[in-house]
Amino acid sequence: MDRAPHPVAPSHWRWIWDLYFAVCLVVVLVLVVEEQAVSLPARLAAAVLLSLMALWYTAYGRAAVRGADGSRESWIFVGVAALLFLAAVAFVPTSTFALPVICPMVFLALPLTRAALVVILLNVLPPAITAIHAGTLARVHDLLPIAVLGVIFALLVGAYIDRIAGQNDERAQIIAELQARRAEVARLSHEAGVAEERARLAAEIHDTLAQGFTSIITLIQAAESEADTDRDAAYRHLGMAVRTARENLAEARAMVTALTPTSLRTETLADAIGRQVDRLAEETGIGAEYEVDGVTGELPTAVEVVLLRTVQETLANVRKHAHASDVAVRLSFTDTSVTLTVTDDGIGFDSTTGSHGFGLRGMRARAEQIGATLEISSVPGEGTTVRLEASR
Template identity: 45%
Template sequence: MPADLPLEQPVELKLLRYWELFYLFVLVATLIALQLQAAEPLPERTGGSALLVAGFGWYWWFGHRPLVRTAGEISTPVGVLAVTGVLVFFFGALLLAPGAAWITPSVISQVFWLLSLRTSVVAVVLISFMPGLISLSRGGNIAEQLATTIPAGVIFCALALMLGLFVHRIAQQKEDQTVLIERLAASRSEVSRLSHEAGTAAERERLAREIHDTLAQGFTSIVALVQAIESELDTDPAAARRHLELTARTARENLDEARSMVAALTPSALTSGTLADAVRRQADRLAAETALTVTCRIDGPLPKLATAAEVVLLRAAQEALHNTRRHAHATTVSLELSIVDEKVRLTVRDDGVGFDPDAPRSGYGLAGMAARARQVGGELSVHSGAHGGTELVVEVPA
């Protein structure tokens, strides 16, 4: 086919082989028919047969080989050269032996492989009516010949054009499908890129929450303990040693969290016990590191939660206690884990100065806490006010 009708290996070339077998079959049948036409002189029949065989050889060398070599993407000059040679041999055979017209269907079939649709139409009309014109040139009863050649030419031409349009439509559909597949592949590539970017952004957000809820809070505790140690070294060595032990323990826990974060594992506080144990340890640590009165209550055995839900509740407890320690100026803090309406609820209350939950904040704590809860189908609510006291509630499905 011409360059405007690209072929795709191996389907089109396999189809081409079928058409070439058809060409060869019709050629053999025509050669046999010519030899059986005893009314024609033997030299003319032999010459016509030789020209038909030469036409097939011309097609094979100048048509088939370029089609196979370029997977059907032959240029217009190459296609014109191949068709011109085939037609010259075909018309020469007709001049010698009119019976050579039997090969017309196979010649027409190859035209559509070698020329563009518009050029093929011109060639098909010429091929269809050429046997009749040559017959008229031989003389005889013109009326009878016209009555025979014109209907035959019209039928051949109509069938050939229908076949050509059908083949062209199939090729055009394949071309459209190729373009569609390329666009689909490009769309998939774009979706993959966007998904990768979205996944990267989500992972960055997750790491930001993890760092904020674990390492940053741990370093804050270490800084506070070091400051306490500095003030106690001369006045209360025993308290300084106790705070030094707490500093070392906090540093080790921070190191464990960092290792777990790098390995994308469950938080270290949950690997060594249950969620209730982890929450109690957070309360005990706050009580040991500060002068706050901290209470922790667990209502009954908690149901087994998904790891993601346990992480949400643990991080919420850590963030709430961290905020209380830094901002609330409270004297008492209470933590409670309970089951309410098939949900596990964490409640953290303090008697501090309170704040406006709706006011703009530059910190990441509450926003990250809310985002975590939404990811597991839970929710966060905060109740506070100017009169003091704050209550933070996180619920996740049980």
């Protein structure tokens, strides 16, 4: 059974076959020209026919031999080449030595079964042509064994060529599948990266701009309620709102550029966290304590951002939900890690349920991004503790 059409060897290997074709044909031409048992005109005619076969392969055959598909172009190439070869054999029987050149071309151009039939004919016909030319069957007995051996050898070579071509086809199919899967993986990776970046931007906006706007609204509402009764307190709250608005604007500009918190550009992590704690105490009146243990040193920017955002989100939750009177923030440094602990004495919540807001989910996602450990423990009526530990 014939194989499906398959590609021949890659173009950068075709020069090997072309070299083999040229060397073999030159050798056959030399043998034909040197054949003294045949007249000079017959030798010249055979040489011309073999040369035409070479030109036919160069001009038409190299393009026709594309994949053993038995196309019309392949049959035309094989038919003309076979006629030129048989005609050369009719003039000079030594032209039969061109069979090692023609048979591989046939297997390259036609499906295996059809190529085998053509090759058998090409090996069997030369003895018959020689007998007809000599007018006697005397040499047929000598040529038939050679023809049979030639057929066997040609079929073995053809089967090998077909097998190699089939393997090339399988490899090409595997490569195509791998390339398709690579493209699919790249597409999925891109989509995952886009989704992750969107989630990160959402967390950035939630932890900075959204919380800042919430603080501004709270301060303005407080100022409105105090406008007629305590103007100094109202002005103080309005001043805080203006300051928060300016910080929000700076954060927005930072997100547009490098997404690094502006506070970490102008001050250390410990100072930035301290400022968040002081603001909470100033704006809400909650008793806030802040403590730093160990030698601070330098931390990776990603770790600093996660620590600062965790403090901002935790204090924002204290401000909006905890109804706490006291908050304690502790930042502890060791040689290998840094630990942030935020504890309040508020109303707490049930930390075993999964119905938490975007802020807590964002904190967990941030911790996972840097390989940190985040623990949130809370008991209704007894307060909440948030603990984040990250490697330095």
